[in-house]
Amino acid sequence: MESEKYNADLSRFHGMIENLPCGFFIAQAQKPYRLLYANDEMLRLFDCRDLRDFCRYIEQDVRNIVAVNDRERVEREIGHDLQAKSDRFEHVRSHLFTRESRIRYADISGRLVGTEEFGPVFYCTLQEIDIPQPGQMVDRDIRDYVVGHLDEAIANQWIQVYYQPVIRTLTGELCGMEALARWVDPHVGFLSPAAFIPVLEQVRLIYRLDSFVLEEACRIMRQRMDEGLPITPVSVNLSRYDFDLMDVCQVLEQTRQKYSLPRDFLHVEITESALAQDSAVMHQTIDRLREEGYEVWLDDFGSGYSSLNILKDYNIDLIKLDMGFLRTFTDASRSIVTAVITMAKELGIKTLAEGVETKEHADFLASIGCGRQQGYFYGKPQPIGGTLAHIESEGRGIEPRKWCHYYDVASMFIRQTDRACALFDRYGDGHVHCLYANKTYGEQVHELGYQLQDIEEDLGRPETAEVVRTFWAYVDRSRKSGQMETYFYIDGGDYVNTALQVVCEMNQHLLIYVEIQNLSQSNAGRRQSKLDENLRYLYTMFEDVYLVHI
Template identity: 45%
Template sequence: MDTVVQQSNYESYPGGVCLISMDGKEQVLFCNELLASWFGYDSPEDFLSAIHHSYPNMVYSDGYTDLKTLYGNASSEGGAVPVYLLGRDREGKFLFLSGTLASRHDGDTPVWALYVVRDMKNDRPGQRRALSGFLRPRKFYKATVEAADRDYRMGVFSRFVPLFFNLTNFKIYNASHGREAGDALIEQMARSIRHEFPTALACHLGGDHFEVLAPREMLIPRLNRINESLNFYLKDSSIALKIGMVVMPEDEDNYIPVERYNLFDCAKVAADSIKNDATRFWMVYTASMGETKANQVYVLKNFEQALERECFQVFYQPVIRTYTGNICNLEALSRWEDPERGRIMPKDYIPVLEEAGLIPQLDYYVIDKVASYLAERVRLGQPVVPVSVNLSRVDFDQSNPFLEVEHIVSTYNIRRDWLIIEVTESALLHQNAKLKSMLERFQSAGYICWIDDFGSAYSSLNTLQNYTFDTLKMDMGFMRNFNRESQSIVKSIVVMSRTLGIHTLAEGVETKEQVGFLSSLGCEKIQGYYYGKPMPGSQYISWLKGKNLEEELPEEAGLLDRAGFISLDGDMPAALFLFTAETIRVIRKNEAFAAWKPCREAGYDCCGALWKDILHVARGAIKTGADGRLALKKEGNPARLRVRILEQGKGMALGKAELVDL
């Protein structure tokens, strides 16, 4: 049974202590002065401000596990459980903490209570056992500085190369294969490193992170052998070795003292720069990466203030229905209008916010602005097309996106199907049960869900077996590298998706050739600069009029979605059409129909006259409930068109015309 305590009782605790919310957001509600001082801060207020009151920001990012999981894995009977945490203090030095995690009440509020002491010996029982031949971080860094000083006094400036090693998706490996297999993988990684660098200074930071002060001679062949050894051991392409390095200049004038910069941090920056690049496993640190690091610092320092001052604008990019040329959706994208740097693009701040665990604040801000925009369009009597919004894996890890979105929808009184939930394919590779159940909850409630960036570097068709999506959004890389191979892949994806009952959308479309190719395949939707760049909502209506484009009517959308699943494959001419009591419009036709000359062969003066007769037959088919027939030749061999009603909507219907009885 939980113990009820008051916050003031924590002040007298002899170690470090903090209270953390249990609502999924893991907000740090309180910490004592001792804990703040260990992290290098003069007061709890300064420390909490630095970590944005967020527990994930308090611990080393690659070692983060949410507290609910940490508590549940260690104990199924309640009470306090042992914990071992790795953080970094204000100067970037590693800080090892050990203690207990308990479920408590602060007044009437349930909280996580974390009681810790400094683990000065870096002895973490219950964690992965220490690896032979690898120094503890404190001794390692001291030894590397001493080695660099010795070389400097001898006039040698580039004998060693700082290396940082880690694995992509190591948490996935742990989750899918078990902790013992994870331990065995780390030991294999350590053996491979030690085999190639038997006498080098080396450190195991924890988990899958290693640092080595490696000799420069024959470096790349050694790294190749380490990579080959691990690939042979793993036989799993989703887990990849990434190595970052800092190559020191060879002359004294450009020498960088080790104590001035943490060169191993720079090596980590280099390794992180290729974590999503399946073609590389090592990277040399460059000055531009230093700029990237400076950018990260700027983003983290200014993000919350920018959010409060509404420096983030929501831009909208149109999505076009290939069958009609009308706008069927918009995608909401953020832009940071910074008073000092001007416009900051998403690629420069979204990855930083995701890594820091701050992206939920921005994502929910954007969704709120989108809901407000949709509600305003309703108030003004303007038509509404659904808008897609992006959710990060971090949103699902740290919060309850469904409840957050539901609150916003309720606040602005908009329809759920006006918001489309987009999740990137890479987020699904983590096999997160919470994410899966949350997506199912979104769909059950009436939201539309899309999978984004399908076909990216870590693509897996298993995602389509394990998750259900309404639309598959193909990665823009297929359009960027538009060649015979990419066209074949896109064609396969479109055919596969139609078979599975999933709609298709291609993004990154920039040329008329690409539009024609995608339309011929039956890809249903297109997004890209060919039609329009992202723009503020205030400019959208005038842009729409200037381009002479129309928005899709709600009563059309369902029928056009149905048309996307209908195959027109075959040698016989066939076409799909939408019609009302007075009008008819062709929306899809196969190559055979396009090549057929009904006007000449059937004796019609024009194709318009043919479709007028088809409309007449279609109206009759609705009344009788049976297929209609239209004779095309009065002399010679007869040919007839069969007119079938596929689905009826509000005031219009979807039909299919196909040539039969030649």
């Protein structure tokens, strides 16, 4: 076999270290990801007699060394690390099924290397973790092991709650976390959620796991509050079977009361597939949760066939859109995500994109006004201490509770549009900060001879110019009317139309939505050059000129 030849001739691979104490393999870094070399420890780990046996077992595709239910996550983690760490990845955990159906758990690290003969290849180490005692066989049927050890795993804290950060797009601050169950077993090692959650659903024990995660999340929040540490809302996942196996509202409320937490610090995530069942119990429970002050989030939006029916039939506070839509990042995929975000806002539903892995993803989501983001670009799920330490290391703050609604409203006003628009935040002391400005707004401001910083500074000094005083006069008018107000002014020979609306007022802050249009530079302005000339002439003769839109 061809790979046996590679196994014998290591001179083909630059910098190869022999006799490593752990598994080591070399594979092509491009499809079909062909195995080029594997050492004896790899053969031992997979219960294979020789390299021929190993190659046949993984079908010559190195991706098949990872168990199927772990593969997507492992590829995602490796891809994220390669981008963030300059062509290397470290400590990606996975579980393996050997040729004899044993379950093993491994830590995989590697680096990308260019070769003349094979092109880019991966040099990888695979270190077994949580190795069973000699003679101990890991249970071949993981289903039986999960069912038989659930209570023990909860009691002994083999099941832990990890937290993945949720970031506010407008500010870059931590505005929430998702609580996720992780099972690290002393006998069989790390159990993937894909290995134990479906099992618990099948045997109708999932409610015990979900109740434990809820309890643990509330306990941690209460502990941090008692210690005077900052906290942020946490979302917990509920299975569709939870609604049949327990009184969800009662369990949620009793647990919250036990730890004296505000209701807005707990959000309930339900998958789209769960709501597609369209049961009367589900409807009643969701309505009751929202009436009592809990937010209900729709997870995995767009993954099934009933997404639009769900939005029609259920009252939902937020949709979580999986960034799998943007894995190819084509014009079509971007258009789909933009349309979904716009539709949600038209329905008054908040938006969160999960699975954000690159800066390109993050910038695109910011440009279309997605309110919140979550994914490996911002941090992996970790125990609470690790998650908060990561947020601090990146220089991110934690959003105070009182600002949640303010920024939710702000996000609702950001749309994908060709109009020049911006959001300004006026502090109680008169200071003005531009929360958001689209590309068109920046271009129009630049054409008028300004930078965004100039606009912020000028608006913070209302006594400086007549045009600034006019702006604040129309802000006061909008505060009273609650409507969009429009006015025109001349700036350096340009005729500018400004529309503004005060969209939120709280905590001594004003949130002001602004649109501008330089009519002198627009097609419409050029077509109306005669009107422009007449207006300029009138402005030289009269102190006030009023434009009446019939």
